[in-house]
Amino acid sequence: MQRTTMDLWVGLFVVMGIAALMILSLKVGNLNVYNPSHSYVLSGNFENIGGLKVRAPVKSAGVVVGRVTDIQFSTQTYDAVVTMSMDSRFLFPKDTFASILTSGLLGEQYIGLAAGGDEVKLKDGDKIMKTNSAMVLEELIGRFLFNKASEDDSSL
Amino acid sequence: MPKRIVSGIQNIGHRVIESVWRLGVASRFFMLVLFKSGTSVRRFNLVIRELYFTGVLSLIIIVVSGLFVGMVLGLQGYETLQKYGSESAVGTLVALSLVRELGPVVAALLFASRAGSAITAEIGLMKATEQLSAMSMMAVDPVARVVAPRFWSGVISMPLLAAIFSVMGVFGGYLVTVVFIGVDEGSFWSQMQDSVDFRFDIMNGFIKSCYFGVAVTAIAVFEGYDAPPTAEGVSGATTRTVVTSSLAILGLDFILTAFMFRGVS
Numbered sequence: 001m002q003r004t005t006m007d008l009w010v011g012l013f014v015v016m017g018i019a020a021l022m023i024l025s026l027k028v029g030n031l032n033v034y035n036p037s038h039s040y041v042l043s044g045n046f047e048n049i050g051g052l053k054v055r056a057p058v059k060s061a062g063v064v065v066g067r068v069t070d071i072q073f074s075t076q077t078y079d080a081v082v083t084m085s086m087d088s089r090f091l092f093p094k095d096t097f098a099s100i101l102t103s104g105l106l107g108e109q110y111i112g113l114a115a116g117g118d119e120v121k122l123k124d125g126d127k128i129m130k131t132n133s134a135m136v137l138e139e140l141i142g143r144f145l146f147n148k149a150s151e152d153d154s155s156l
Numbered sequence: 157m158p159k160r161i162v163s164g165i166q167n168i169g170h171r172v173i174e175s176v177w178r179l180g181v182a183s184r185f186f187m188l189v190l191f192k193s194g195t196s197v198r199r200f201n202l203v204i205r206e207l208y209f210t211g212v213l214s215l216i217i218i219v220v221s222g223l224f225v226g227m228v229l230g231l232q233g234y235e236t237l238q239k240y241g242s243e244s245a246v247g248t249l250v251a252l253s254l255v256r257e258l259g260p261v262v263a264a265l266l267f268a269s270r271a272g273s274a275i276t277a278e279i280g281l282m283k284a285t286e287q288l289s290a291m292s293m294m295a296v297d298p299v300a301r302v303v304a305p306r307f308w309s310g311v312i313s314m315p316l317l318a319a320i321f322s323v324m325g326v327f328g329g330y331l332v333t334v335v336f337i338g339v340d341e342g343s344f345w346s347q348m349q350d351s352v353d354f355r356f357d358i359m360n361g362f363i364k365s366c367y368f369g370v371a372v373t374a375i376a377v378f379e380g381y382d383a384p385p386t387a388e389g390v391s392g393a394t395t396r397t398v399v400t401s402s403l404a405i406l407g408l409d410f411i412l413t414a415f416m417f418r419g420v421s
Contacts, residue, residue: 017316020323029354
């Protein structure tokens with residue numbers, strides 16, 4: 001085998017390998033969607049986070065604007081403190097409403113942000129004051145049964 | 157009767173000491189190869205020549221098996237997922253299982269049997285035909301000239317082969333589910349991109365394949381260099397390379413996965 005042909009094949013192989021890595025990161029992965037290098041941190045207290053996990057997306061109007069980076073339990077308020085890293089391109093007003101929502105019937109849970117009307121924007125390290133807990137199926141069924149029972153009582 | 161028991165225990169002890177001793181020799185040889193890698197950097201042509209044999213010639217088997225593994229994953233995933241009406245998640249299934257596990261592991265297993273055995277046989281035969289002794293007589297260090305380039309070519313080509321395997325697998329899954337079965341193309345890619353994370357999935361898969369590359373080629377090179385200089389010895393060493401490196405890949409994979417994905421959803 002000639003030296004030059006061998007070099008050519010090896011070069012092709014290496015280029016193919018690097019191209020495969022690029023395809024994996026750009027096409028299969030989500031490297032281009034969300035770049036965490038320009039981000040700011042927000043946190044919020046939730047009464048019940050349901051099945052929210054670290055790395056769950058933070059969405060506003062269905063668009064991913066950040067990710068959950070940490071979930072802690074606070075012994076002062078006895079609720080969950082969720083820390084999220086937000087894309088610095090998107091700033092939200094001070095009175096933004098954060099709620100834990102579910103994508104689809106059995107899908108993963110994410111944080112939905114509904115922007116308020118305040119002039120002042122949330123800064124790095126700020127806390128979202130208005131939060132809404134996750135919908136827990138058992139509570140929902142319990143409430144439904146309770147309502148049903150009280151309806152029956154009143155009809156008697 | 158007690159004599160037989162004593163000799164049985166002796167036998168066990170002998171085997172344990174033998175294998176620990178061999179492991180020590182292998183580790184020392186590994187350090188020696190690393191220590192003498194300077195020549196491979198200075199004369200990179202040697203590594204390029206070996207890259208041709210370990211990397212380029214392994215491409216066909218990697219590409220074809222990646223394609224078929226992806227196609228089977230797509231088919232099986234679709235069969236199960238459509239029962240729950242979530243067949244668009246098949247992209248996630250194919251991509252995650254390939255990038256996290258199957259890509260690095262199956263590519264490494266194929267690499268061990270395709271390139272690892274060849275390296276062992278080549279070095280073993282060089283030793284059996286006394287080419288290595290001839291080299292040392294001419295003051296050419298066989299470890300630096302023969303062993304180290306082969307080691308580094310394996311270390312370089314393994315991650316690239318694993319990445320190619322994963323990409324071909326994803327393409328195979330795409331081919332079967334989107335083109336043949338007719339899953340929606342948009343949701344196939346978007347669900348995949350939603351759940352495959354660069355840092356947690358792709359980088360960890362890449363790191364895994366680097367470890368496998370080091371393990372497989374280190375074993376292959378050592379077995380070749382350590383082979384008894386006979387036809388039988390070389391064939392035994394080649395078999396041992398494939399068996400040991402396959403077991404090493406699977407064991408390492410478990411350890412690495414336990415470290416990487418613990419606590420991640």
